[in-house]
Amino acid sequence: MSYVQLSDKNTLRERARQHVENGAVTESYSADKDVVLKLLNDSLATELVCYLRYKRHYYMATGLRASVAADEFLEHAGQEQEHADRLAERIVQLGGEPDFNPDSLTERSHAEYTEGNGLRDMVFENLVAERIAIDSYKEIVQYLGDKDPTTRRIFEDILAQEEEHADDLAGLLDGMN
Ligand SMILES: [Fe+2]
Ligand SMILES: [Fe+2]
Numbered sequence: 001m002s003y004v005q006l007s008d009k010n011t012l013r014e015r016a017r018q019h020v021e022n023g024a025v026t027e028s029y030s031a032d033k034d035v036v037l038k039l040l041n042d043s044l045a046t047e048l049v050c051y052l053r054y055k056r057h058y059y060m061a062t063g064l065r066a067s068v069a070a071d072e073f074l075e076h077a078g079q080e081q082e083h084a085d086r087l088a089e090r091i092v093q094l095g096g097e098p099d100f101n102p103d104s105l106t107e108r109s110h111a112e113y114t115e116g117n118g119l120r121d122m123v124f125e126n127l128v129a130e131r132i133a134i135d136s137y138k139e140i141v142q143y144l145g146d147k148d149p150t151t152r153r154i155f156e157d158i159l160a161q162e163e164e165h166a167d168d169l170a171g172l173l174d175g176m177n
Helices: 009-017 033-060 064-093 102-108 119-144 149-176
Strands: none
Touching: 033 064, 033 102, 033 119, 033 149, 064 119, 064 149, 119 149
């Protein structure tokens, strides 16, 4: 069992007045901020690449059988964009700068931008990308632990949605075999 030392009111008040310029980052923040910002920015790149890939696939999914997949791609694209926004917002809260530079996006992203060759291949590649995101976010959640619970919760929320995405895609793929 871990022993948590609770601070008294005066200590809390005094501490909050120090380094006010750091905004949401207080003295009790115990994570390595540079590492957390790097993890957030790499994940932001991942979300942006996933958004772009889903958008491409949405427009490329044509034909009668494609409409269910296309709807799914579009829905996922919107959710990846929301994930990107949440990560960018957190980066700013921590005093960092969100990196939207398109030149280095695919290099920094965990998941790849794969164009996909036909509908089945598109579904497959999206599933692979979701599985990459799931693995990396799980690791990030473990790394953050109690050091930065707010960032951890953001990653936990996103992780849960990536798992839903993977499940949707696995279902689609199953129906295509
Ligand atoms: Fe996402
Ligand atoms: Fe996803």
